[in-house]
Amino acid sequence: MLSKDFIARVQNKLARESHRSLKRFYHLKNSRDIQKRIMFVMGCQxxxxxxxxxxxxxxxxxxxxxxxSVLSSGDKVERLRLNSLAFVKKVLTRDRAQFIV
Incomplete structure (x- = not known):
């Protein structure tokens, strides 16, 4: 018999993946004629x-x-430093979302 904890974890994983898929579809469907906006969220602990x-x-x-994230994947130690600006620009240009955070 599967434990309730295992079932809950699987349900959460399915919900997250379903949401990601819907977001990708939304981005593809609505990517024409939008003005991208880039936002930064900063704060301390x-x-x-x-x-x-x-x-x-x-x-x-x-x-x-x-x-x-992929934007900091070149930093092999802590993965916190941004990759080259050219690489970051390329990734953000290909992103189809209206708001990039």
């Missing part, structure tokens, strides 16, 4: 930045790049 990112991530019009 315990200031609510993670909560803000989770809230913004729920919106279909957003694409979220966390501290450790």
């Amino acid at each position: 315990r200031s609510g930045t993670t909560l803000m990112m989770h809230i913004l991530e729920k919106d279909y019009a957003t694409s979220i790049y966390h501290e450790q």
